[in-house]
Amino acid sequence: MKNFFRKSVYIGIAISLFTIILSCEEEFTDVESNVITNTKFDTDAISIDVITENSPLERIQSDNISRQIAQYLLGVYANPDYEKIEASIVSQISIPTGLSVLDGVVYGADTTVVTKIDTVFLKLPYQVTSNTDGNKFEIDSVFGDKSKPFHLNIYRSNTYINVYNPADPSKINSFYSDDVFEKIGTELNTEVNFPFIPNENDTMFVVKRRLYDDTIVASDTIKLFNSTASTIPVPFARIPLNEDAFKELFLDKYETGEFASQDAFNDYFRGIIIEATGDEGSLTSFNFNNNNSTLIPSLEVYYTNTVLKSGTVVLDTISKNNSFPLSGFKVNTFKMEDKVYPVNNEIKIQGTAGSEGSITLFDQVKIDELKANNWLINDATLTFYINQSADTSHVPDRLYLYKSDTNVLSPSFSQIKDATSEGAFGGIGGFLSRDASGKKEKYTFKITDYISDILNGNIEYESILKLKVYNPSDAPTSGNDIVFRNSSWNPKAVTLFNNSAENGVKKAALVISYSKKTE
Secondary structure: OOOOOOOOOOHHHHHHHHHHHHOOOOOEEEEEOOEEEEOOEEEEEEEEEOEEEEEEOOOOEOEOOOOOOOEEEEEEEOOOOOOOEEEEEEEOOOOOOOOOOOOOOOOOOOEEEEEEEEEEEEEEEOOEEEOOOOOOEEEOOEEEOOOOOEEEEEEEEOOOOOOEEOOEEEEEOOOEOOOOOOEEOOOOEOOOOEEEOOOOOOOOEEEEEEOOOOOEEEEEEEOOOOOOOOOOOOOEEEEEEOHHHHHHHOHHHOOOHHHOOHHHHHHHOOOEEEEEEOOOOEEEEEEOOOOOHHHOOEEEEEEEEEEEEOOOEEEEEEEEEEEEEOOOOEEEEEEEOOOOOOOOOEEEEEOOOOEEEEEEOOOHHHHHHHHOOOOEEEEEEEEEEEOOOOOOOOOOOEEEEEEEEOOOOOOOEEOOHHHHHOHHHOOOEEEEEEOOOOOEEEEEEEOHHHHHHHHOOOOOOOEEEEEEEOOOOOOOOOOOOOEOOOOOOOOOEEEEEOOOHHHHHHOOEEEEEEEEEOO
16 A cells, blocks of 8 residues: 655644554654654655746736736836836726816806816826835835836727627636737827836926916925825826827816716727837836725826906916826736747746746656655655846746646646645745845745645646746635636746756756655
8 A cells, every 4th residue: 555645744633644554653753844754664855857948928817807906017127138028008097977177167158267287197106115214215116227218108098998708798808918909099198208217206296277378376286195194205107198188088078978977988988008118227016906096096187277257357267186097907018029048057937928937847657656666755845046147136036836737729727736735834835045145046846745646646647837926816815726827917037947967956856855664
């Protein structure tokens, strides 16, 4: 009888199970997590070379229709070690109810109202952390060269984002990172190819209020705060938009059928495309699900109504602002450089629609050999070392493993057992480790239960493992959540050593610790 057992950290459970396995065996000398030793067993370990290859991604699902995606990337990340990313955002726009330029006020026959747009802009609040002195916010979640701009343009989208699949309305729709969205007209930003550079000093903006003849009569200072009690302003990007275009597209239609309901508006104005292009610059992650509504990206329209008598006498000025959050359905599009990595001693792991790793643990001959050993599996770890000569400025804090079946045309993806069985203890691991000098060194995965199931015949080894940059949505939500859904708004990248012999002790390897009954 073959027995494979991964030892529990709970001593009582371990002793009970071994009572069953070993009948009357006694005198355990050590009951540790993942290690079994007593007078009837010898403990040892074996290192198995694994086949590790690059696995480029063509695209990933990148909408929020069937999943909750809070982070969206915008900008350009160009690193010679990896694929260049041009990340853009397509978003629907929410409208407030009861929009009216004049708020229903009726004036006399000799009175006219002239509406003047003071400014229109796209507001993009940054994600921030407090500096060491606690008196200022610093922008986080920025990758690349923050000293150089990328080009930013904003367009009106003519692609309707529907919750249901038009080809099969019984199914939920989905959009992918390489989808193309049709544009209407020219750029909506006042400066074409707006040079975008994240700036933590952009914490305020002054809106000059103007009469019908451009006379400045007042000004409003705009600042954003994390809470009503906060006195430290949050930095935000401001992209000036074409005032004439938005007067025609928005203000002039406030009380028409196009603005009668959110559905009507979504059909009329199907969304905006925030498009990033260029060969340099940085990539910034923006939060679109902030609990503080003022920190949600939005389209801001400021305008002033001048009430005139007899066409020249100013009776009143009414300053207004309408805010249109970028909410509803959204899609992150990634234009990735078509880069072919050489077949050498390393693999490239890059988030978004970059590159993953494909790992084959063993062939059937090796499986049969291991099964014949009649081992008790104590521990199984898969380790990948970082090539520290490559760029390590933005390596992921964690990588992730999942299973892909062997169906080439239509593969299905699932969680590795340890992701759920060890969920309370870090799952499969994959966290970044550093060496004694503090350098970023390796990633180690715990796949003990998965290996045990293969070697004791509980499951057939009919899949390969895929290695990717970790995204918070990767981890299973419960013990029954075994389906893996691949998405990523994490653009970080790392170069790992593969299984090539030239990598020496740093080659990718599966290490199995086991106990075997003595003769």
